[in-house]
Structure formats: structure tokens, C-alpha cells
Amino acid sequence: MSATLSAQYSLTIRVEIDHRPGMLGQVATAIGHAGGTIGAVDLVDVTDAHTLRDITVDAADQDHWQGILEAIEALPSAHVVDTTDRTFLLHMGGKIEQRNKVPIATRDDLSMAYTPGVARVCSAIAADRDKAFQYTIKRNTVAVVSDGTAVLGLGDIGPEAAMPVMEGKAMLFKEFAGVDAFPICLATKDPDEIVATVRAIAPGFGGINLEDISAPRCFEIEERLKADLDIPVFHDDQHGTAIVTLAALLNATRLIGKEMVALRVVVVGLGAAGVAVTKILLEAGVEHVIGCDSRGAVHTERGDYLDGSMTPIKRWYAEHSNPERRDGGPADVVDGADLFVGLSGARVMPPEALARMNRDAMVFAMANPTPEVSPEEAARYARIVATGRSDYPNQINNVLAFPGIFRGALDVRSPQITEEMKLAAARAIAAIVAENELREDYIIPSVFNRDVAPAVASAVAEEARRAGIATAGEQIGFAAADAGRIHAI
Ligand SMILES: NC(=O)c1ccc[n+]([C@@H]2O[C@H](COP(=O)([O-])OP(=O)(O)OC[C@H]3O[C@@H](n4cnc5c(N)ncnc54)[C@H](O)[C@@H]3O)[C@@H](O)[C@H]2O)c1
Numbered sequence: 001m002s003a004t005l006s007a008q009y010s011l012t013i014r015v016e017i018d019h020r021p022g023m024l025g026q027v028a029t030a031i032g033h034a035g036g037t038i039g040a041v042d043l044v045d046v047t048d049a050h051t052l053r054d055i056t057v058d059a060a061d062q063d064h065w066q067g068i069l070e071a072i073e074a075l076p077s078a079h080v081v082d083t084t085d086r087t088f089l090l091h092m093g094g095k096i097e098q099r100n101k102v103p104i105a106t107r108d109d110l111s112m113a114y115t116p117g118v119a120r121v122c123s124a125i126a127a128d129r130d131k132a133f134q135y136t137i138k139r140n141t142v143a144v145v146s147d148g149t150a151v152l153g154l155g156d157i158g159p160e161a162a163m164p165v166m167e168g169k170a171m172l173f174k175e176f177a178g179v180d181a182f183p184i185c186l187a188t189k190d191p192d193e194i195v196a197t198v199r200a201i202a203p204g205f206g207g208i209n210l211e212d213i214s215a216p217r218c219f220e221i222e223e224r225l226k227a228d229l230d231i232p233v234f235h236d237d238q239h240g241t242a243i244v245t246l247a248a249l250l251n252a253t254r255l256i257g258k259e260m261v262a263l264r265v266v267v268v269g270l271g272a273a274g275v276a277v278t279k280i281l282l283e284a285g286v287e288h289v290i291g292c293d294s295r296g297a298v299h300t301e302r303g304d305y306l307d308g309s310m311t312p313i314k315r316w317y318a319e320h321s322n323p324e325r326r327d328g329g330p331a332d333v334v335d336g337a338d339l340f341v342g343l344s345g346a347r348v349m350p351p352e353a354l355a356r357m358n359r360d361a362m363v364f365a366m367a368n369p370t371p372e373v374s375p376e377e378a379a380r381y382a383r384i385v386a387t388g389r390s391d392y393p394n395q396i397n398n399v400l401a402f403p404g405i406f407r408g409a410l411d412v413r414s415p416q417i418t419e420e421m422k423l424a425a426a427r428a429i430a431a432i433v434a435e436n437e438l439r440e441d442y443i444i445p446s447v448f449n450r451d452v453a454p455a456v457a458s459a460v461a462e463e464a465r466r467a468g469i470a471t472a473g474e475q476i477g478f479a480a481a482d483a484g485r486i487h488a489i
């Protein structure tokens with residue numbers, strides 16, 4: 001079995017096995033021959049005739065599961081009683097919950113936390129709206145808002161189906177930066193309604209993280225909310241991705257010894273992420289980019305540019321890229337490129353085409369959950385390979401950015417996240433990988449590196465102070481989050 005085994009496809013198999021010596025060994029051997037790897041083995045029940053065991057097995061995919069189950073069933077001494085998909089089990093009832101920070105055990109507790117005492121706090125906030133940051137969850141709370149239209153690379157799957165991803169983002173906010181985040185999935189795709197809804201819920205939040213809202217609506221929604229609200233609004237798929245991609249590229253170019261200005265870059269997928277990545281690369285000094293949407297390379301002589309049917313953001317793209325006005329799909333325009341950036345969908349890039357890239361080629365194939373080209377295949381042609389996948393080195397994922405970005409912005413109560421704050425975040429992520437640690441398979445820190453979010457937070461807060469947009473001087477975040485509670489001062 002050459003396919004990658006993954007905890008994503010971890011199955012607990014309840015097996016009834018004849019109660020005789022060596023029978024468990026037969027089951028284990030059958031699973032091994034079918035290519036599964038065994039994790040935990042638990043004894044559930046024993047009778048004179050049988051043992052009942054739960055055997056946890058990692059597989060490559062659902063077909064592989066089937067093969068493993070058939071291999072067990074083929075044994076005369078064993079019988080599969082039940083199976084549990086551990087990924088679904090983990091999602092049972094959702095992944096997050098709300099918790100209270102103060103006890104409500106006595107009448108006194110109640111009269112302070114709730115009426116009548118709470119009324120004095122309400123009045124104080126009514127007299128000075130700013131006090132909401134001091135006496136409510138606002139100071140540490142972010143809304144993760146999606147309309148379910150561009151969920152990972154799964155596309156428009158609707159708000160209910162988007163919830164597991166948004167709950168996951170909320171977990172990551174809490175885990176890496178102590179930020180309380182709420183998943184909010186909206187049953188509308190209308191930009192006016194989304195903007196009105198987010199504006200209406202904003203009083204309870206210290207920041208708005210837009211997530212998995214498809215292009216081009218995401219650009220307008222973010223711009224309008226930024227203009228309307230006095231708290232940071234950040235579309236993660238645009239800016240989180242851009243920041244992390246730039247961080248990876250800063251280190252990759254250091255390793256191969258090329259300047260940004262000399263790079264020829266091909267970006268495939270000109271949605272939220274692809275456009276934002278292009279913009280940050282241009283800000284960082286890249287000059288030569290070709291972008292491909294699903295109709296091929298974008299340029300100012302393409303039919304939809306000439307007849308005016310191209311969207312405004314792609315018109316901008318056409319005017320800032322592809323100076324030679326090259327035509328064709330990703331496999332055509334990748335000739336002579338130094339960097340391939342994929343932010344489109346599964347397997348859109350034929351691996352052999354990567355052979356026509358320049359020496360020391362870099363391939364960042366970032367579509368989730370399945371990249372544009374498998375990293376194993378890309379590694380045959382490219383010197384540096386990165387994907388959004390967690391089971392391969394160089395995982396480029398926006399989780400390296402958004403927790404620390406919001407931590408830093410909340411800490412200093414910055415009303416916005418500026419371009420300079422994004423660049424500071426990218427440099428902070430890149431700098432986690434020390435000069436002497438840089439390698440082809442280590443251009444970006446692990447998403448589990450606990451130094452990343454604090455480094456990003458302090459770079460972002462520092463930049464906000466430098467720009468004079470920090471409205472609170474004290475860093476309150478990590479210490480308070482570690483203590484599990486934030487005290488009103
Ligand atoms: N690794 C990360 O951190 C990360 C971050 C953000 C997005 N992504 C991934 O990037 C992809 C795009 O996300 P998005 O938020 O920009 O979505 P989006 O819907 O805004 O954009 C996707 C774009 O890809 C284009 N596309 C689809 N198939 C294509 C093809 N064959 N050739 C060229 N273009 C094609 C679509 O037309 C669309 O414009 C998704 O797979 C997502 O999971 C990864």
C-alpha cells in the first residue's frame with residue numbers, strides 16, 4: 001500500500017474473535033496484509049467462546065477501509081460487529097462549547113453577575129460605549145463569519161455544512177492565541193445582507209474574521225465592513241493565506257539565493273486567496289506574475305477583458321500581470337516559472353508540466369483538502385514543495401497567521417489590520433525558522449510551533465503602535481488567556 005495512511009481515515013473496528021490463542025494475531029496480520037496500521041487495541045468483553053475487541057486502524061481512504069474490513073471478515077475466526085469513523089465521532093455534538101468564568105453558587109454571586117448588579121455595569125457602558133471593551137467579552141472575542149460559499153476547496157456547500165470548518169477555526173483561535181471565537185454561518189449570499197448582518201452583530205465582538213466567502217463578493221463585503229466598523233475586519237482566505245505564503249517565500253528565496261524581483265511566478269486560482277497572494281507578492285517586490293483562472297491565463301487582450309465582461313478585480317489583475325500576454329492553461333504558462341502557487345482546486349496541475357519550470361523550482365500547491373498536484377509527485381521536479389496538507393513537510397496554512405494577528409490587534413485595540421501589520425506578521429513567521437535551520441523541507445514553521453502566534457501578535461501590536469493606531473498600550477492577551485480569565489481593571 002503506497003498511499004499515505006492518515007488519522008483522517010481512522011476507524012475503530014469492533015471485532016468478535018474466537019477465544020483461542022493466536023486469534024488476535026490472525027486479525028492483526030490480516031489488517032497488516034490489507035495495508036492498515038493498528039493503533040489502540042481494547043478489550044470490550046470476554047466470554048468462553050469469544051473476545052470482543054475495539055481495534056483502531058489508520059487507512060488511506062474509504063476504499064481502503066472496505067478492503068481492511070473484508071480481510072477481517074474473510075477470517076473464519078473473526079467477525080466485524082460494528083465500525084466507528086473516529087473523525088465523525090470527534091465531531092459528535094460539535095467541537096466547542098461556552099464556559100462560565102465566574103461561579104454562580106450564592107445569592108451574592110447572582111446579584112453581581114446578573115440582576116440587580118449587572119444593571120450598574122450596563123449603565124456604565126451606556127454612558128461610555130468604549131467601556132464594552134473593559135466589562136464584556138468584546139475585548140477578547142472574534143466572530144468567524146461565513147456564508148458557506150467557498151468552504152476549503154469544496155465550494156458552495158451552504159452555511160450548515162460550513163459549520164465544522166468554522167468551529168475548527170474557533171478552536172484554533174483559542175488553542176494558539178487564547179482568543180474566544182464564535183462560528184457564525186449565515187443563510188444568505190447577498191453582500192448587502194451579509195454586510196448588514198455583520199454590522200448588526202458587531203457590538204459584541206472585538207474583531208471580525210471573514211472565512212470561506214467566495215470571490216468576488218468577498219472583496220466588496222470586506223471593504224464595506226472595514227469602512228463601516230471600528231474593529232478589525234480580516235478576510236482570512238485572502239490575507240491569512242497571503243501572509244503565510246509570503247513568509248514561506250521569504251525563506252524559500254533565502255535558501256535558493258534568488259531575489260523577489262527576479263522571480264517568475266504563476267498563480268492558479270484567482271479567487272479570494274489567489275488575488276490576495278498576488279497583491280502581497282507584488283508589495284514584497286515580485287514583478288513578474290501570470291495568473292490563471294478557470295479559463296486560462298488572464299491578460300489585457302483576452303476576450304472578456306476587451307468586451308468588458310471581466311470582473312473589476314480580474315481587470316486589475318490583467319493590468320498588473322502577464323506583460324507578455326501569454327495564453328493557455330496552468331500547464332502552458334508554467335514554462336520558465338520559478339514559483340507555482342496553487343489556490344484553486346484538487347489536481348488541476350499535471351505534474352509532468354512542472355518539469356518545464358526553472359532550476360530550483362518552488363511549488364506551493366495549497367488547495368485544501370486535496371492540492372493542485374500531489375507533493376510527492378511535485379517533489380520529482382521542484383526543489384521546494386509546500387502544500388496545505390498537514391501530513392507533508394512545509395504546510396502553508398493560514399492558521400500560522402490568523403490567531404496571532406487577532407491576538408496582536410485585540411491586545412492593542414487596533415481598529416484595523418493594515419498592510420504593514422500583514423507584512424510584519426509575514427516577517428515574524430519567516431523569522432521563526434532560524435538561518436541555520438533553513439532546509440528544502442523546512443521553509444515554514446510547523447503549525448504546532450507555539451512560538452508563532454506570540455511572535456506574530458507582538459509584531460502586529462508593535463506595528464500598530466508605530467503607526468499610531470493602537471488605542472490601548474498594554475499587552476493583556478497571552479497572560480490573561482493563560483490564566484483562563486481576563487479581569488476587568
Ligand atoms: N492553505 C491555505 O492556507 C489556504 C488558504 C485559503 C485557501 N486555500 C485553498 O485555496 C483554494 C481557493 O480558495 P479561495 O478561498 O480563494 O476560494 P474562491 O472560491 O474564492 O476561489 C477559487 C478560485 O479558483 C478558481 N478555479 C477553480 N478551478 C480552477 C482551475 N482548474 N484553474 C484555474 N482556476 C480554478 C475558481 O474559478 C475560483 O476563482 C481552496 O482549495 C482553498 O482550500 C488554502
Ligand SMILES: O=C(O)C[C@H](O)C(=O)O
Binds near residue numbers: 150388
Ligand atoms: O481552512 C484551512 O485550513 C485553510 C483555508 O482557510 C482554506 O479555506 O482552505
Ligand SMILES: [Mg+2]
Binds near residue numbers: 237
Ligand atoms: Mg478558509
